[in-house]
Amino acid sequence: MWLSRWPLSALWSWLAAWLGYSASLAAGLTAGPAFALGVAIGWALSRLQRERWRRLFVVLGFPVSVPALGWQGEASGLLWLVPLALLWWLYPRRSWTEAPFFPTPAGALERxxxxxxxxxxxxxxxxxxxxxxxxxxxxxxxxxxxxxxxxxxxxxxxxxxxxxxxxxxxxxxxxxxxxxxxxxxxxxxxxxxxxxxxxxxxxxxxxxxxxxxxxxxxxxxxxxxxxxxxxxxxxxxxxxxxxxxxxxxx
Ligand SMILES: C[S@@+](CC[C@H](N)C(=O)[O-])C[C@H]1O[C@@H](n2cnc3c(N)ncnc32)[C@H](O)[C@@H]1O
Incomplete structure (x- = not known):
């Protein structure tokens, strides 16, 4: 199904974590438990991914984006796009849809x-x-x-x-x-x-x-x-x- 295709599956997983977080804040939960809930949702959805690096992306998306959005403060609602754009430049789409960035470990080719x-x-x-x-x-x-x-x-x-x-x-x-x-x-x-x-x-x-x-x-x-x-x-x-x-x- 197209929804399960990478990287769309990561996007909706992050969105679900954010929805859980926002809904629990709206329901009166304090920031700590609401954050924990968001992380738990991200973690649960990461289990749907087969590859380790994809699980990591899904798990980290929500907790990384929360402080990133917090840093914006009053400055500009679009400031969070800066690290995203940098990441896009460093690692263009073709790279991460075809292979993730993981290095060869030292000594792997010894034989x-x-x-x-x-x-x-x-x-x-x-x-x-x-x-x-x-x-x-x-x-x-x-x-x-x-x-x-x-x-x-x-x-x-x-x-x-x-x-x-x-x-x-x-x-x-x-x-x-x-x-x-x-x-x-x-x-x-x-x-x-x-x-x-x-x-x-x-x-x-x-x-x-x-x-x-x-x-x-x-x-x-x-x-x-x-x-x-x-x-x-x-x-x-x-x-x-x-x-x-x-x-x-x-
Ligand atoms: C898992 S990393 C491996 C890096 C390196 N070979 C190593 O072992 O240390 C895979 C790399 O392939 C690059 N890559 C993916 N698709 C590519 C393509 N079509 N042409 C050139 N590089 C590509 C990615 O950007 C990424 O840096």
């Missing part, structure tokens, strides 16, 4: 070079590189590779450029890139994106190239390897390209 060895100067892409945490890991584990990142959010691309000095970062749409020149593509996107990532990898990656995904497996595709990180998360390693035909005997 990659042993399982997916690359020749020197091989090109490696972090597709949706966020603030550059994945890029930093890739530069660390593949010091001889040419590591690149593409990111839709302009400010995040600036931050990634600044934080991952060894990598080349572009602002752009990961789906518009051609993956053919890359020996390894790393993604940390969303479960819903994985069939599209797989189709793109199969269509564009060269024989023997690697696809690596943090957290989200490709449905119905067998990984070459996968490993569990300390916090119960997984890294998935695939080789979607065609296998190179054997060289004819001399």
């Amino acid at each position: 990659l070079p042993a399982l997916a060895p690359l020749p020197p100067r091989a090109r490696v892409l972090d597709a949706g590189c966020g603030a550059g945490d994945g890029l930093r890991e890739l530069c660390r584990v593949y010091p001889q590779a040419c590591v690149e990142g593409v990111e839709w959010s302009r400010p995040l691309a600036w931050i990634a450029r600044w934080r991952a000095r060894g990598a080349r970062v572009r602002r752009g749409d990961l789906w518009a890139d051609d993956w053919a020149p890359f020996a390894l593509v790393y993604v940390f996107q969303r479960p819903e994106s994985m069939p599209r990532v797989w189709a793109k990898a199969c269509a564009e990656l060269a024989s023997g190239a690697w696809l690596v995904s943090l957290d989200f497996a490709v449905p119905d595709a067998a990984p070459v390897a996968s490993w569990r990180l300390g916090n119960g998360r997984f890294v998935w390693l695939y080789r979607p390209g065609r296998i190179a035909p054997p060289k004819p005997a001399e």
Whole structure:
């Protein structure tokens, strides 16, 4: 149903929390218990979300917006739009509808070079590189590779450029890139994106190239390897390209 679609589901959840809060204030409840009720409504509705980051967004929306609205004071009824506009600029719609902003944890890709060895100067892409945490890991584990990142959010691309000095970062749409020149593509996107990532990898990656995904497996595709990180998360390693035909005997 369209009402359950993200981000609409977050908006009506926040609205419900606000309605509960306002109605209980109107009914004579003091601010503290009314606030607690709003938070409880937000928390209950967050349970409808499957993903952890979405639950967090839903839970935090109401308690964060209450002080934000309080800060306006007498100044201007529209002041609360300023942080919202900043957030929109930092994290444009395409970014958060396609993948939330969560960084790759340090050490997550430690095992990659042993399982997916690359020749020197091989090109490696972090597709949706966020603030550059994945890029930093890739530069660390593949010091001889040419590591690149593409990111839709302009400010995040600036931050990634600044934080991952060894990598080349572009602002752009990961789906518009051609993956053919890359020996390894790393993604940390969303479960819903994985069939599209797989189709793109199969269509564009060269024989023997690697696809690596943090957290989200490709449905119905067998990984070459996968490993569990300390916090119960997984890294998935695939080789979607065609296998190179054997060289004819001399
Ligand atoms: C979960 S974060 C991963 C960040 C980084 N790869 C890391 O692991 O540290 C996903 C990132 O993908 C970006 N993103 C989502 N859709 C995108 C698109 N179509 N093109 C480029 N970047 C995109 C988001 O803005 C977000 O920063």
